[in-house]
Amino acid sequence: MIGLGGLVNEQIAPAIVESSHSVLVGCVGSTPDKSRAFAQKFGVEQCYTSIEELAAADVEAIFIATPNADHHAMVLAAARAGKHILCEKPLALSAQDGREMVAACNAAGVIFRVAFQIRLEEALIRVRDIIASGALGELRSVLFERTAPLRQRGAWRNDARQGGVLFDVAVHLLDQVEWLSGLRMTEVSDRILHIPAILGHDASRLDDGAGSRNPSERSRAGSASTPAFARSAGSFVLVVVTMIVGTSRAVRARALIELSLA
Numbered sequence: 001m002i003g004l005g006g007l008v009n010e011q012i013a014p015a016i017v018e019s020s021h022s023v024l025v026g027c028v029g030s031t032p033d034k035s036r037a038f039a040q041k042f043g044v045e046q047c048y049t050s051i052e053e054l055a056a057a058d059v060e061a062i063f064i065a066t067p068n069a070d071h072h073a074m075v076l077a078a079a080r081a082g083k084h085i086l087c088e089k090p091l092a093l094s095a096q097d098g099r100e101m102v103a104a105c106n107a108a109g110v111i112f113r114v115a116f117q118i119r120l121e122e123a124l125i126r127v128r129d130i131i132a133s134g135a136l137g138e139l140r141s142v143l144f145e146r147t148a149p150l151r152q153r154g155a156w157r158n159d160a161r162q163g164g165v166l167f168d169v170a171v172h173l174l175d176q177v178e179w180l181s182g183l184r185m186t187e188v189s190d191r192i193l194h195i196p197a198i199l200g201h202d203a204s205r206l207d208d209g210a211g212s213r214n215p216s217e218r219s220r221a222g223s224a225s226t227p228a229f230a231r232s233a234g235s236f237v238l239v240v241v242t243m244i245v246g247t248s249r250a251v252r253a254r255a256l257i258e259l260s261l262a
Contacts (some may be wrong), residue, residue, distance in 0.1 A: 136246025
């Protein structure tokens with residue numbers, strides 16, 4: 001594991017440790033102290049100082065969970081060492097970098113996957129099955145709504161070099177369009193809306209429905225917008241709403257994904 005931020009500590013590493021199919025044997029953090037603390041917490045055998053050092057170790061696969069701009073170089077390093085790779089989204093910040101990463105993994109004969117976990121939501125799997133059955137007819141429209149809170153932990157999120165909301169949030173929706181429909185995008189256009197004018201109030205302070213005022217982020221891929229609802233002080237819920245319209249019928253699904261912030 002390289003990249004030991006909040007999501008890794010609270011969601012990913014516990015899942016790896018609890019799985020009977022995996023053993024977490026090495027880690028690389030942004031500082032030696034973070035690496036040691038992570039290793040102690042999850043019983044990791046060895047701390048390393050770089051992707052190259054980790055890739056040279058006796059490991060089968062590497063999970064890359066670093067800031068977005070680091071993915072390209074780290075995937076190439078892991079591929080050169082013959083390691084299978086699971087990389088956090090986005091794959092890359094440019095099409096050229098992405099092609100180089102895929103080519104390197106193909107040449108090395110390693111498995112290369114991107115962590116689009118929303119694909120595994122039961123409601124969306126059901127939508128995909130319905131589309132594949134032909135029950136909707138020819139697809140005419142794919143609409144997504146997805147929420148995520150503003151000012152999530154991690155200074156990298158405020159670094160323009162990391163790609164911003166499109167690569168951090170909307171990338172999931174763009175993936176869903178192709179994954180659900182089975183079609184490839186051939187043309188892309190965009191529209192920018194002034195949210196405060198639409199809502200009639202300050203969009204930076206939306207009521208979360210639980211009596212508090214949590215900032216929320218509104219992102220569009222095709223179309224999107226809904227506030228993020230806080231379940232408790234230690235968690236929040238991502239809401240993904242899907243509307244698929246075909247020539248015969250339409251289907252709508254809503255998936256709630258709770259993430260811990262403890």
